Amino acid sequence: MRAAGGGARMATTAADFARRRTWVQLVGLLIALAVVARLGWVQLIVGPELSALAAQQRTVTLVDPARRGAIEDRSGNALAFTMEARSITVHPNTLRSYIEDRHRLWPEDTEEPEPRMERIAEELPGLIGVRDLDEIDRRTGGRRRVGDAAERVEGAAAVPEGISSREILDKLRNEESTYEVLVRNVDPDKAAAVVERFPELVAERQDIRQYPNGAVGANVIGKIGMDGVGQFGFEAARDATLQGVNGGRTVDIAANGIAIPGSTRDRVAPVDGTSYELTLDxxxxxxxxxxxxxxxxxxxxxxxxxxxxxxxxxxxxxxxxxxxxxxxKDIGVEVEQGRSIGxxxxxxxxxxxxxxxxxxxxxxxxxxxxxxxxxxxxxxxxxxxxxxxxxxxxxxxxxxxxxxxxxxxxxxxxxxxxxxxxxxxxxxxxxxxxxxxxxxxxxxxxxxxxxxxRQQWSGxxxxxxxxxxxxxxxxxxxxxxxxxxxxxxxxxxxxxIRASTAPGGDRVEAPEPEGVTVVSPETARTxxxxxxxxxxxxxxxxxxxxxxxxxxxxxxxxxxxxxxxxxxxxxxxxxxxxxxxxxxxxxxxxxxxxxxxxxxxxxxxxxxxxxxxxxxxxxxxxxxxxxxxxxxxxxxxxxxxxxxxxx
CATH class of the missing domain: 3.40.710.10 (DD-peptidase/beta-lactamase superfamily)
Known part of the structure; x- marks a missing residue:
């Protein structure tokens, strides 16, 4: 009797196991079907759309700026021209984490964030060849000399004669900011040395408009603003043709922010601006x-x-x-001091x-x-x-x-x-x-x-x-x-305007205006x-x-x-x-x-x-x-x- 009862229990256990295995297999099959269905949905239905979204996220269109046309006088003397320079910039919101990651990977060759930022602020003035205004502060008892940070008066480029290491450090520490310009108008070679020394900084191209004669003829020549657009004078009157047409290219950017090699495409070359020869002497x-x-x-x-x-x-x-x-000079300051841009x-x-x-x-x-x-x-x-x-x-x-x-x-x-x-x-x-x-x-x-x-003439x-x-x-x-x-x-x-020169080098004389006879030659001589x-x-x-x-x-x-x-x-x-x-x-x-x-x-x-x-x-x-x-x-x-x- 005991043997018969034990066999029944064994048969029941085997049946339960078989049922459970069937359920497990069924659930597994359902999961597999769901995964296959999801893969099919992704691949066949929404795949192209997701692929396009991914491409948009990694695709960046870069602008290749055109060079602004030059302005010369009637003898070919430069009145305004463009020189390529660099701006040193940084992304403070990611700077600390970048430095921490580098220090974690190479602790012996790198620094903690705070010492590193202090070193950047301390060395940057010397690397670009200008004075540290905070050194001047210390030498003058905490008072910065008036004019130390002023732009050169008659020189062509608006390059600062000094920068403040304290202000640089404040910008580096400002983690709420996504973008800061540390210094503008830096020589390209010096900017390259800065970025090589401190890879966390960026050297961005910047075109400097040079006015080698200062205020001489400025009422005629005019000036461009920080956005590269003519503000007044001839620079404003002929802004569209002086600017030229920017080019561009499309690249794919990896997760680390670096361009993927070989991904450049849709390249369009910039067309530089027209240069002008004025009648001025x-x-x-x-x-x-x-x-x-x-x-x-x-x-x-x-x-x-x-x-x-x-x-x-x-x-x-x-x-x-x-x-x-x-x-x-700073035009706002010039106007405040009573000088004219008209x-x-x-x-x-x-x-x-x-x-x-x-x-x-x-x-x-x-x-x-x-x-x-x-x-x-x-x-x-x-x-x-x-x-x-x-x-x-x-x-x-x-x-x-x-x-x-x-x-x-x-x-x-x-x-x-x-x-x-x-x-x-x-x-x-x-x-x-x-x-x-x-x-x-x-x-x-x-x-x-x-x-x-004539109709309005009164007595x-x-x-x-x-x-x-x-x-x-x-x-x-x-x-x-x-x-x-x-x-x-x-x-x-x-x-x-005496003549214009297209980007390709073709010089075109300005057409002579048609004269209007007012009086006879005899009358004029008399x-x-x-x-x-x-x-x-x-x-x-x-x-x-x-x-x-x-x-x-x-x-x-x-x-x-x-x-x-x-x-x-x-x-x-x-x-x-x-x-x-x-x-x-x-x-x-x-x-x-x-x-x-x-x-x-x-x-x-x-x-x-x-x-x-x-x-x-x-x-x-x-x-x-x-x-x-x-x-x-x-x-x-x-x-x-x-x-x-x-x-």
Missing amino acids: VDMQYQVQQQLEQAVANSGAAGGSAVVLDARSGEVLTMAQSGTANPN NTAVTSPFEPGSVAKVITAAAAIEDGVTTPDEVHTVPGSIRMAGVEVSDAWQHGEERFTTTGIFGKSSNVGTLMLADRVGQDRFARILTAFGLGQPTGVELPGETAGLVPS GTFANLPIGQGMAMSLLQMTGIYQTIANDGVRVPPRI VREMFEAVVQDDPTGVQQGTGPQAAVPGYRIAGKTGTAQKVDEDTGAYSNSRYYITFAGIAPADDPRFVIGIMLDEPVRGVHGEGGQSAAPLFHDIAAWALDRYNVPPSPPAEGRLLLDAG
């Missing part, structure tokens, strides 16, 4: 800018500007203004005053309503278009020639001649001289000036326009008027001769013009002085104490080479510190230098003296 620009700065300082003026044009081509040889910012000769209109009387003279001679030697009885005042206008000095009736009216700068005589010309004709000749419209020079922010349309308009008031123009427009007279009556729109009276000297004063200080010995000079009342912002009326002082002239008058326009804003003395407020002496200084530099032969002696006052 940098030596003349320097000379005029220095003379202008000195004149503004001597005269106590609020500011000033000067333009020199080639008399025939209209090319801008010089465009200077006082107080120009230095693009090699270009007033192009952007800022003003009333020219008597300088504009040459328009009246040209119209009167062209239309044959007078001759240079005609004698006029000129009273001390005249009622014109319902407005009483007087001369700048009190006088009774004077017998001035037409030449004398302009040589003496008589408002009354000028309006008498304008009345002969007529309002409609005068309005047309203003347009022919290009007033009230931009010149088209290749610079940003150019003003069109302000000339009331007093014609009493103001012929004597240079009631309208506004830029200094470039004002100088362009005299370029027309210098160029035998043909106005050539001024230009600043007006030039008449306006030589302005610089004529006479010990008795009878036959003397208003600007004899503009004369250059050995050369015939034609020009015109100007004084224009500024508008009082509070009253809206003309001020009796604030003036624009102007001068425009042609050198030499008999065979024109240069046209020079000058504007001084509210001078209180002469440009050499003498009495009076004339800009004529500054014209003399600029013209004499230009004539000498370009070896212009002296003028043939003039015959006799021009008659201004017929007594």
Whole structure:
């Protein structure tokens, strides 16, 4: 009986085991089927999508920056160019773990994070060849000398003269930051030595825009910002073509952040920017800018500007203004210190005053309503278009020639001649001289000036326009008027670009602008001769013009002085104490080479510190230098003296 019962129990155990094994096999089969199904789903259904996502995570597109085009003057002297440099950067949020991993693997050859970061901060200034400003702090009792961290003033690159090891260490310790720039503008070889010494740092390419002449011509050339985009001046006007087109390439990045060898693809080469040759003469620009700065300082003026044009081509040889910012310095600081990033000769209109009387003279001679030697009885005042206008000095009736009216700068005589010309004709000749419209020079922010349309003229308009008031123009427009007279009556729109050079090296001359005939060559020559009276000297004063200080010995000079009342912002009326002082002239008058326009804003003395407020002496200084530099032969002696006052 016991044997039979034991056999039954054994049979039951075997059956239970068989059932359990069946269940285990079934569960295993289900798991296997689930795994196979999952693998099939991944491989066949979502596999392509997951593969694409993985590729996106490891694929990086790198930018190969284009080199910005250079800017040169008319003789090939560098005005702006780009030099390749490096920025030393770091990722502070991963720096500590990186150093810890290296120390764990090579404990004898590496340091703990804190000593390592201290060593980086201590050695970095020496590795890039600059001073440690914190060493200076210690030598000066904890006070950093002003200017030790300043950028070089006249040097091309904005390379720091010193960096603070303390500030470097603070950046390295800042674990909340994902990216820090430790120092910019580092020489590529020195940057490579830094990265070799400290692999946890990165040397990133950085293009430095160099301005080797500092503030000279900066109002024209302009500057680019940290993002490589032109901020003002020519750099802004031609930013798109100067920049070029960046290239790029696609690479795969491994988990350690290193590019996978052989994964580079889709490479597109960068196209460098176009380079430009400007019409500027940098030596003349320097000379005029220095003379202008000195004149503004001597005269106590609020500011000033000067333009020199080639008399025939209209090319801008010089465009200077006082107080120009230095693009090699911090522009924000420069502006705070009162220096300018603008270009007033192009952007800022003003009333020219008597300088504009040459328009009246040209119209009167062209239309044959007078001759240079005609004698006029000129009273001390005249009622014109319902407005009483007087001369700048009190006088009774004077017998001035037409030449004398302009040589003496008589408002009354000028309006008498304008009345002969007529309002409609005068309005047309203003347009022919290009007033009230931009010149088209290749610079940003150019003003069109302000000339009331003929339909807007009121009773007093014609009493103001012929004597240079009631309208506004830029200094470039004002100088362009005299370029027309210098160029035998043909106005050539001024230009600043002489040629461009494509990335491939092909040089293309800038097209010459089409000239506009304003008056005949005979009229232009006659007006030039008449306006030589302005610089004529006479010990008795009878036959003397208003600007004899503009004369250059050995050369015939034609020009015109100007004084224009500024508008009082509070009253809206003309001020009796604030003036624009102007001068425009042609050198030499008999065979024109240069046209020079000058504007001084509210001078209180002469440009050499003498009495009076004339800009004529500054014209003399600029013209004499230009004539000498370009070896212009002296003028043939003039015959006799021009008659201004017929007594």
